[in-house]
Each structure stands twice: as C-alpha cells, then as structure tokens.
Amino acid sequence: MSTRIAFLKGHGTENDFVIVPDPDNALDLSPRTVAALCDRRAGIGADGVLHVVRSAAHPEARHLADEAEWFMDYRNADGSVAEMCGNGVRVFARYLQRAGHAGEGDLPIATRGGVKHAHLAKDEPGAEPGTGPVTVAMGRAVLPGGDVTVATAHGTAPALHVNMGNPHAVAFVADLADAGELLSAPAVTPAGAYPDGVNVEYVVDRGPGHVAMRVHERGSGETRSCGTGACAVAVAAARRDGADPAVTGSPVTYTVDLPGGRLVITEYPDGSVDMTGPAVIVAEGEIDAEWLAGVS
Numbered sequence: 134m135s136t137r138i139a140f141l142k143g144h145g146t147e148n149d150f151v152i153v154p155d156p157d158n159a160l161d162l163s164p165r166t167v168a169a170l171c172d173r174r175a176g177i178g179a180d181g182v183l184h185v186v187r188s189a190a191h192p193e194a195r196h197l198a199d200e201a202e203w204f205m206d207y208r209n210a211d212g213s214v215a216e217m218c219g220n221g222v223r224v225f226a227r228y229l230q231r232a233g234h235a236g237e238g239d240l241p242i243a244t245r246g247g248v249k250h251a252h253l254a255k256d257e258p259g260a261e262p263g264t265g266p267v268t269v270a271m272g273r274a275v276l277p278g279g280d281v282t283v284a285t286a287h288g289t290a291p292a293l294h295v296n297m298g299n300p301h302a303v304a305f306v307a308d309l310a311d312a313g314e315l316l317s318a319p320a321v322t323p324a325g326a327y328p329d330g331v332n333v334e335y336v337v338d339r340g341p342g343h344v345a346m347r348v349h350e351r352g353s354g355e356t357r358s359c360g361t362g363a364c365a366v367a368v369a370a371a372r373r374d375g376a377d378p379a380v381t382g383s384p385v386t387y388t389v390d391l392p393g394g395r396l397v398i399t400e401y402p403d404g405s406v407d408m409t410g411p412a413v414i415v416a417e418g419e420i421d422a423e424w425l426a427g428v429s
Contacts, residue, residue, distance in 0.1 A: 137419040137420070137421065137422060138153070138160065138419060138420040138422055138425065139153075139154055139417070139418075139419060139420075140152060140153050140154075140170075140177065140417065140418060140419070140420050141154075141228060141231075141414055141416065141417040141418075142177065142179070142414070142415050142416040142417070142418075143183075143224040143227060143228065143412065143413055143414040143415060144220075144224065144393070144412075144413055144415065145219075145220035145221070145223045145224045145267075145358065145360065145410060145411060145412045145413070146220060146357065146358035146360075146391055146393040146394030146395065146396060146410055146411065147357035147358055147391075147392070147393025147394060148180050148218075148220035148221070148356050148357055148358035148359060148360070148393060149178070149179045149180055149357075150179050150180065150181050150182065150183045150220075150221055150224050151170050151171065151177050151178075151179040151181075151182045151183070152182075152183045152185060152224070152225075152228050152414075153170075153182060153183070153184050153185065153420075154185045154228075154232065155184060155185060155186055156185070156186065156187045156190065157186075157187070157190050158186045158187070158190040158191050160184075161429070162182065162184055162206075162208065163212070163429055164208075164211070164212025164213065165212060165428065165429055166212070166425060166428060166429045167182045167208040167209075167210075167211075167212040168210065168211055168212040169425075169428035169429075170182055170420070171210040171211075176428075177420075179210065180209075180210055180350070180353050180356045180357075181207060181208055181209050181210055181215070181218060181221060181353060182207070182208040183205060183206075183207060183221055183224060183225050183228070184205075184206035184207070184208065185203065185205070185206075185225065185228060185229075186203070186204045186206050187202060187203060187204065188201055188202060188203060188204040188243045189202075191204045191206060193206075193245060194206075194243045197243040197247075197248055198243075200241055200243070200248045201241035201242055201243040201248045202234075202241075203225075203229060203234065203242055203243065204242075204243040204244070205218075205221060205222060205225045205242055205243065205244050207221050207244065207245070209350070209351070209352030209353050210352060210353040210354075211352045211353070213351075213352045214245070215245070215299060215352065216244065216245040216246040216298050216299045217244050217245065217246035217249070217297070217298040217299050217361055218360065218361065219269060219271060219297070219359070219360020219361040219362075219363070219364060219408055220358055220359065220360040220410070220412075221360070222242055222244065222249050222251060222269045222360070223251065223267040223269055223360065223408075223410060223411075223412035224412045224413075224414075225242060225251075226240050226242060226251040226253060226267050226269075226412065227253075227263065227267060227412035227413070227414055228414060229242075230253055230263055231263055231414055235253065236253070237253050237254070237255050237256075237265075238252065238253060239251070239252050240252070240253060244298075246272070246298030246299065247272065247298065249269055249270060249271065249272070250269070250270040251267055251268065251269045251270075252267065252268040252269075252270075253265065253267055254266050254267065254268070263414075264411075264413075266409050266410060266411060266412075267409070267410065267411070267412045268407055268408065268409040269360070269407070269408050269409075270405060270406075270407055271297060271298075271360075271361065271364050271405075271406045271407065271408050272297070272298055272405065272406065273403075273404040273405055273406065274295055274296070274297055274364065274365065274368040274400065274404060274406055275295070275296040275297075276293065276294065276295055276296075276368070276372070277294050277296060278294070279294060279326070281293075281294050281302050281321060281322070281323075281326050282321070282322045283302050283304050283319050283320070283321050283322075283333050283335075284313075284319045284320040284321075285304070285306060285311045285312065285313060285319075285335070286310065286311050286312065286313030286314075287311060289322070290304040290305070290306055290311075290335075291304065292304040292321075292333070293369045293372065293373075294326070295365035295368050295369055296365075297361040297364050297365050297368075297406070298361065299332065299361055300327050300329070300330075300331045300332065301331065301332045301333070301334060301361065301362055301365035301366075302321060302326075302327070302331050302332070302333045302334070303334045303336060303365050303366055303369035304333070304334065304335055304336065305336050305337070305338075305369075305370075305373065306335050306336065306337060307337070308337060309335060309337055309345060309346075309347050311335065312335035312347045312349075315333075315347060315348070315349040315354065315355035316349075316354045316355055317349075317354070318330065318331075318333070318349060318351065319333045319349055321333070329351075330351035330352070331351060332348060332349065332350050332351055332359060332361070332362050332365075333348065333349045334346050334347070334348045334359070334362045334365060334366050334369075335347050335348075336366050336369070336370065339388075339390060342385075342386060342387050342388060343387065343388045343390070344366060344367075344370050344387060344388075344389055344390070345389070345390040345391070346362065346363065346366050346389060346390070346391060347391075347392065348362045348391075350362070356393075357391065357392045357393030357394075358391040358392065358393040358394060358396070359391070360396065360408055360410070363389040363391065363396045363398055363408065364398050364406045364408055366387075366389055366398075367385075367386075367387035367389055367398035367400060367406070368398075368400055368406065370387055371385045371387065371400060378400050378401055378402040378404075379402055379403075379404060381402075382402050383402070384399050384400065384401045384402065385399070385400050386398065386399040386400075394410065394411065395410070396408055396409065396410040397409045397410065
C-alpha cells in the first residue's frame with residue numbers, strides 16, 4: 134500500500150464530505166476508518182465520506198455499470214452505510230468534473246438508492262471554472278402514510294413520513310428553536326416506525342413557496358444541510374399546502390433555507406423531484422496510510 138492516500142474535502146450548502154478517490158475499490162474503508170476520517174478533532178472532519186469507485190469494481194454496483202460508470206459508496210460520519218445523500222451526489226459530481234471524468238451537462242451516478250442523474254450547469258460568464266450550480270434528479274418521493282410523531286423541545290409534533298430513497302420524518306413547527314438539541318436522534322413514536330433509523334426535519338415557513346429547516350441526520354447528528362431532507366421537506370410542504378403536482382398537473386417549486394445555504398426543489402406531475410444547489414471542492418491532500426492503518 135502507498136504511504137499516502139489522496140483525498141479531497143468538499144461541501145454542498147455546508148454539508149461537508151471527505152472525498153476518497155479509489156477507482157479500483159482497492160481500499161478497505163471499515164466503519165472505524167470512516168469514523169476516524171470524519172472526526173473533527175482527531176481526523177479530517179466531515180459529515181460523511183464519498184468513496185469514489187468505478188461501478189464495475191464494486192460488488193454493490195456492478196449491476197449498474199452499464200448505466201453509470203461511477204458509484205458513490207457513501208458512508209455516514211459514524212461509519213454506517215447510507216442509501217443516498219443528495220448533497221453528496223452534487224459534490225460527487227463536482228469531483229468528477231474537477232478530476233476530468235465529466236464535463237458540463239448530464240452525468241449518471243450509481244448509488245445504493247439507484248442511478249441518480251446530475252446536471253452540471255455551465256459556469257456564469259467571468260466565473261471561476263466549475264462553480265455553476267448542480268441539479269440532481271432525486272427520483273420519486275414515496276409517502277407511505279401512517280401516523281408518526283417526533284419529539285420537540287416542548288413536547289411532540291406530528292410528522293409526515295416521506296421516503297426519498299432514505300426515510301424522513303418531516304414536522305412543521307412554530308420556531309426552529311423548537312427542534313431543541315439535534316446531536317442525538319429525536320424520539321419517534323411509534324418506536325418501531327423506523328427500524329433502521331430516520332432523518333428528522335423541523336420546518337418553519339418563510340413565505341409563499343419558501344421554508345426553512347433544521348435536520349438530524351441518522352448516523353451524523355445535526356448537519357448544516359441535507360439534500361434528501363430538503364426534498365422531503367418540499368414534498369411535505371406541497372402536500373400541506375394542497376399543491377400536489379400529480380393532482381394539479383403543474384410542477385411546484387419550493388426554496389428551502391438550511392443553516393448552510395439554500396436549495397431549490399421542484400416536484401413534477403410524474404412525482405420526480407429535482408434539487409439544485411452549489412457544490413464546492415475546498416481542499417485536497419494526502420492521508421497518511423500508517424495513521425489510517427492505526428485507526429483501523
């Protein structure tokens with residue numbers, strides 16, 4: 134093994150990631166290794182790891198290799214595996230652009246939640262290369278139904294269950310402070326509603342078609358942004374507002390403010406959801422392989 138392993142650091146609306154390019158899937162990223170990389174004091178620090186692997190080289194993605202060359206092997210900050218990460222897909226696409234594996238336009242990316250289609254917009258005239266917004270087709274939202282409540286700082290609040298390839302419980306509250314401390318997972322009732330854990334969003338209104346949110350991401354605690362969470366919030370807001378595109382026949386768009394920035398979410402009459410926002414690579418460097426072996 135090389136004594137140095139390349140990495141980059143990037144973020145999408147301040148949802149930040151350690152990016153580990155590994156086209157041939159040669160690295161063993163155990164849960165303990167991932168947690169060490171994401172440690173903000175003893176490691177590099179991040180909300181998760183984007184392990185960049187060719188689909189044909191990864192056993193979980195080989196069946197998708199004909200549709201997407203690259204697989205986003207995403208891990209939460211605690212080392213657990215996740216189906217999808219919306220902000221992560223945008224940063225993943227930006228990395229592929231930076232590395233010369235993709236250009237402006239459409240880009241399929243394999244994930245455990247299926248193939249996601251990103252679109253790298255052209256840069257604005259005079260802007261730095263690779264700074265245009267990235268849109269990701271996030272797939273269709275599923276609303277399984279069932280009554281769910283989540284804990285707040287003052288009691289409980291009803292929540293809507295929205296699945297965006299990963300599970301979300303969306304609660305509308307009077308003030309974002311009502312969410313309380315979100316480092317630990319909020320209690321959800323009934324207790325067995327989400328056997329594999331859930332992302333919990335607390336939402337307030339800012340104006341017509343405009344909401345703000347805070348989120349607890351399972352496996353990561355409170356994060357500055359959650360792309361799939363913003364999509365779930367927009368879908369939940371549309372249903373609350375009586376704006377179901379499948380019924381009206383017209384797309385509906387919500388601006389979603391997160392602690393780390395702003396995302397624009399559009400849901401279409403066929404149920405598909407697009408997410409548009411920034412994706413930034415901020416640094417690149419090398420991980421010491423001996424340190425990595427030690428923490429593993």
